[in-house]
Amino acid sequence: MSGHSTHENRHVVSFKTYLATGTALLILTAATVGVSFIKLGGWNAIAAVGIACLKAILVAFVFMHLLYDKKIFLVIFSVAIIFLTIFLALTMFDILSRGEIYPDYEEPIEKNAVIYKKAEPAPTGEPVEDSTPKNH
Amino acid sequence: MTSGNSSGHRAHLAHHFSESSQQSESARMGMWIFILTEVLLFGGLFVAYTVYRSANPEMFYNAHKHLDIHLGTLNTIVLITSSLTMALAIRSIQLNDRKKSIKLLATTFALAAVFLIVKYFEYSHKFHLGQLPGKFYTYTGIEGSNPHIFFSVYFMMTGLHGIHVIAGMIAISWVMRITIQGRLSSEYYTPMELTGLYWHLVDMIWIFLFPLLYLIG
Amino acid sequence: MNKIPEVNYLNADRGIKSWLFTLDHKRIGLLYLFSIMAAFLLGGVFAILIRLELLGPGKDIMEARTYNQIFTLHGAVMIFLFIIPSIPASLGNFILPQMIGAKDVAFPRLNLLSWWIYMFGAIFAVISMSAGSVDTGWTFYTPYSTTTSTSVVAMTLGIFILGFSSIFTGLNFIVTIHKMRAPGQTWFRLPLFVWGLYATAIIQVLATPVLGITVLLLILERVAGIGIFDPAMGGDPVLFQHFFWFYSHPAVYIMILPGMGIISELISTFSQKKIFGYKAIAFSSLAIAFISFLVWGHHMFVSGQSQLASAIFSFLTFLVGIPSGIKIFNWLATLYKGKIRFDTPMLYAFSFLFLFTIGGLTGMFLGTLATDVHLHDTYFVVAHFHFVMVGGTVMAFFGGLHYWWPKFWGRMYNEIWAKISIAFTFVGFNITFLSQFLLGAKGMPRRYYSYLEQFQSLHGFSSFGSWIMAVGFIIMAIYLIYAVFKGPPAGDNPWGALTFEWRTTSPPPKENFKETPTLTHGPYDYDKIIPKRTI
Numbered sequence: 001m002s003g004h005s006t007h008e009n010r011h012v013v014s015f016k017t018y019l020a021t022g023t024a025l026l027i028l029t030a031a032t033v034g035v036s037f038i039k040l041g042g043w044n045a046i047a048a049v050g051i052a053c054l055k056a057i058l059v060a061f062v063f064m065h066l067l068y069d070k071k072i073f074l075v076i077f078s079v080a081i082i083f084l085t086i087f088l089a090l091t092m093f094d095i096l097s098r099g100e101i102y103p104d105y106e107e108p109i110e111k112n113a114v115i116y117k118k119a120e121p122a123p124t125g126e127p128v129e130d131s132t133p134k135n136h
Numbered sequence: 137m138t139s140g141n142s143s144g145h146r147a148h149l150a151h152h153f154s155e156s157s158q159q160s161e162s163a164r165m166g167m168w169i170f171i172l173t174e175v176l177l178f179g180g181l182f183v184a185y186t187v188y189r190s191a192n193p194e195m196f197y198n199a200h201k202h203l204d205i206h207l208g209t210l211n212t213i214v215l216i217t218s219s220l221t222m223a224l225a226i227r228s229i230q231l232n233d234r235k236k237s238i239k240l241l242a243t244t245f246a247l248a249a250v251f252l253i254v255k256y257f258e259y260s261h262k263f264h265l266g267q268l269p270g271k272f273y274t275y276t277g278i279e280g281s282n283p284h285i286f287f288s289v290y291f292m293m294t295g296l297h298g299i300h301v302i303a304g305m306i307a308i309s310w311v312m313r314i315t316i317q318g319r320l321s322s323e324y325y326t327p328m329e330l331t332g333l334y335w336h337l338v339d340m341i342w343i344f345l346f347p348l349l350y351l352i353g
Numbered sequence: 354m355n356k357i358p359e360v361n362y363l364n365a366d367r368g369i370k371s372w373l374f375t376l377d378h379k380r381i382g383l384l385y386l387f388s389i390m391a392a393f394l395l396g397g398v399f400a401i402l403i404r405l406e407l408l409g410p411g412k413d414i415m416e417a418r419t420y421n422q423i424f425t426l427h428g429a430v431m432i433f434l435f436i437i438p439s440i441p442a443s444l445g446n447f448i449l450p451q452m453i454g455a456k457d458v459a460f461p462r463l464n465l466l467s468w469w470i471y472m473f474g475a476i477f478a479v480i481s482m483s484a485g486s487v488d489t490g491w492t493f494y495t496p497y498s499t500t501t502s503t504s505v506v507a508m509t510l511g512i513f514i515l516g517f518s519s520i521f522t523g524l525n526f527i528v529t530i531h532k533m534r535a536p537g538q539t540w541f542r543l544p545l546f547v548w549g550l551y552a553t554a555i556i557q558v559l560a561t562p563v564l565g566i567t568v569l570l571l572i573l574e575r576v577a578g579i580g581i582f583d584p585a586m587g588g589d590p591v592l593f594q595h596f597f598w599f600y601s602h603p604a605v606y607i608m609i610l611p612g613m614g615i616i617s618e619l620i621s622t623f624s625q626k627k628i629f630g631y632k633a634i635a636f637s638s639l640a641i642a643f644i645s646f647l648v649w650g651h652h653m654f655v656s657g658q659s660q661l662a663s664a665i666f667s668f669l670t671f672l673v674g675i676p677s678g679i680k681i682f683n684w685l686a687t688l689y690k691g692k693i694r695f696d697t698p699m700l701y702a703f704s705f706l707f708l709f710t711i712g713g714l715t716g717m718f719l720g721t722l723a724t725d726v727h728l729h730d731t732y733f734v735v736a737h738f739h740f741v742m743v744g745g746t747v748m749a750f751f752g753g754l755h756y757w758w759p760k761f762w763g764r765m766y767n768e769i770w771a772k773i774s775i776a777f778t779f780v781g782f783n784i785t786f787l788s789q790f791l792l793g794a795k796g797m798p799r800r801y802y803s804y805l806e807q808f809q810s811l812h813g814f815s816s817f818g819s820w821i822m823a824v825g826f827i828i829m830a831i832y833l834i835y836a837v838f839k840g841p842p843a844g845d846n847p848w849g850a851l852t853f854e855w856r857t858t859s860p861p862p863k864e865n866f867k868e869t870p871t872l873t874h875g876p877y878d879y880d881k882i883i884p885k886r887t888i
């Protein structure tokens with residue numbers, strides 16, 4: 001059996017590469033813990049997620065062989081990330097702008113509209129009849 | 137079809153495939169699509185997390201201090217190491233070193249167990265204090281509005297992840313079994329490879345959970 | 354004279370076990386077909402009950418609470434048990450591997466598991482009916498769904514389980530289309546039904562997990578009171594709507610895309626003409642799949658969504674019209690100067706073109722911010738989605754069923770009864786649902802068991818139409834089942850079609866083809882070859 005490919009000519013990643021990746025992941029873990037103790041305001045969250053993404057990329061590309069395997073797998077994984085981003089972004093877009101509902105409605109556009117004349121009965125031609133459903 | 141004897145190099149080839157590379161690529165592709173569905177499953181929880189953290193930033197900061205950062209870091213190291221041993225186990229089987237592969241799988245399994253034990257201590261501590269999700273929340277030491285929401289999110293995310301760890305352990309022990317039985321070799325190691333992909337996914341999700349829950353700066 | 358091949362997939366193995374544990378995609382397709390038809394019958398009974406209650410204002414045959422349960426069951430059964438799995442899991446399962454010249458799908462055991470999970474999930478849904486069935490509507494909106502005393506948990510657990518079956522089918526199909534194509538079966542020689550299934554499968558694997566987590570959160574909310582959707586505990590009930598519609602809007606395209614694929618097959622075959630704009634139709638399926646994930650906010654125009662978000666979601670919703678329009682115009686261009694034959698499947702295709710166009714265009718009314726405020730939650734919405742779901746998907750499904758029925762069984766149904774049946778269905782459908790557009794525009798709200806006197810005539814009209822439609826379906830059931838046993842042998846290629854599945858026998862042998870076929874022409878090359886019809 002040859003050292004660096006299997007019978008399907010699959011790439012065998014070297015021991016060194018795996019070890020280096022593992023070490024990098026541990027260093028990044030230390031980094032993310034360290035950064036969290038520094039007061040950076042909003043940048044804390046960005047640093048945390050940024051480092052996590054970096055670690056995830058290392059895992060996906062080396063441990064999960066995305067770098068060496070069929071490119072279609074990379075496409076599938078990217079599609080997952082893209083659609084998750086869409087889900088997150090469009091939901092947050094609504095959630096964060098919820099407060100700004102219909103600013104126009106604070107002031108009626110037509111102040112003389114019928115609905116604002118509460119005291120008087122509606123002067124319409126429609127017969128105001130009993131509108132409750134009749135039970136059989 | 138895939139089970140049974142290991143003699144004859146096409147023994148693992150199912151009847152509807154014409155080549156073993158076609159079969160193993162199909163299997164990996166299926167696994168990647170499964171990973172995609174897992175990403176979106178957890179994605180829902182990440183969205184919920186983002187929504188509630190953005191609504192209660194102070195409370196999330198106050199509540200996260202009640203998570204044990206040491207245990208969290210320990211568990212991160214444990215999972216990353218287990219991912220490394222998993223990758224090395226596959227490398228060993230690729231090189232037809234079955235014994236080493238089994239040892240590495242056993243290490244991975246043990247590390248997964250360590251992760252769950254640590255998680256158990258964290259959980260029981262929180263149960264003891266009443267830092268529980270939603271209506272079971274009885275703790276009073278956290279300032280800010282609706283601190284139970286943080287623990288709802290915490291328990292859902294880590295709980296779903298924990299279930300995945302358990303599923304991973306079952307898969308790893310099964311792969312270990314068939315490796316010991318001699319059914320895997322450099323010719324055919326798809327089950328181990330798929331289990332590996334799954335296990336790295338579990339690791340990857342924890343890589344995000346850890347800073348989001350334990351390290352709110 | 355045509356003959357049924359002596360050994361085929363139907364009689365290769367015998368006994369009930371050989372069906373329940375089969376790994377043959379054709380048999381699994383049929384298992385799915387029987388299951389979803391049972392669901393269709395159940396949902397249909399609920400539909401008739403709804404229309405009976407609405408025959409007159411006030412109470413007719415049931416209490417308001419019962420009515421709420423019945424329309425919920427109608428929606429949940431029709432959507433989760435019938436229409437989502439309908440075309441992909443039954444017709445798709447049977448035909449897809451044959452269309453690409455494969456022996457089976459990539460993962461036959463996963464395929465069988467998918468059906469078993471479907472049955473398991475269906476059992477939960479049925480159990481929920483016996484124990485105080487849900488009255489929330491099929492959408493399970495919070496906070497009502499977390500407070501009602503009915504069995505929300507059993508039903509949503511059923512849906513959670515059903516989700517896995519949908520995911521497994523989608524996963525299987527994607528890998529099958531990528532990896533199992535026969536020599537010569539290149540991407541741009543794939544029949545358009547395969548493209549439709551491919552786009553559908555992508556949505557299934559991307560959207561269904563989100564439904565899973567949504568109902569899981571709902572169950573946890575009910576069982577463990579996690580407070581995520583409860584405003585009293587700092588939760589956000591509208592977040593549920595975001596979660597739900599991130600799945601359920603794309604799910605609308607899980608329903609319609611495979612239907613569109615069938616229509617492409619039917620129109621080309623029965624016009625004996627090369628399909629117009631093959632690539633445009635193929636890519637428009639993918640475009641619809643992509644855009645479908647960007648539009649879900651159009652369900653929340655009146656749920657306190659900001660104006661800016663609403664405007665953007667409205668704009669994105671309009672984009673769906675482009676690929677849908679591309680398809681419609683390409684089909685019309687295919688018909689132009691074609692040698693059109695009015696066999697039953699083609700009549701279903703025409704019904705689809707007519708009804709789906711109405712359904713699609715009224716969707717534009719609802720996607721428009723200003724008109725939606727008026728039409729939201731009225732019968733206009735009900736009419737719109739029934740035109741898309743029944744006029745679109747169900748018409749395409751039955752078109753495909755008639756088209757491939759002789760392939761399934763090797764026997765032909767009675768053409769005259771088939772035409773009578775579709776006449777009933779088509780007329781009944783329009784009577785039922787065109788009147789609901791009028792009701793909605795006049796302000797009749799949906800989901801009420803009673804209504805004002807002024808809506809009486811239109812409601813009566815609608816109920817009357819539902820009976821005509823039911824007659825059409827009953828006739829169909831009779832002649833289709835009759836054909837299985839007593840129909841005349843249909844021959845290998847009854848319609849003179851060019852796609853792969855017609856090159857094997859009817860019914861096909863166990864592994865589809867005697868030997869792996871090689872494709873030498875495109876699926877619609879009617880300008881080069883016109884195969885002889887065997888009936």
Ligand SMILES: [Cu+2]
Pocket residue numbers: 601602605648649651652
């Ligand atoms: Cu929608």
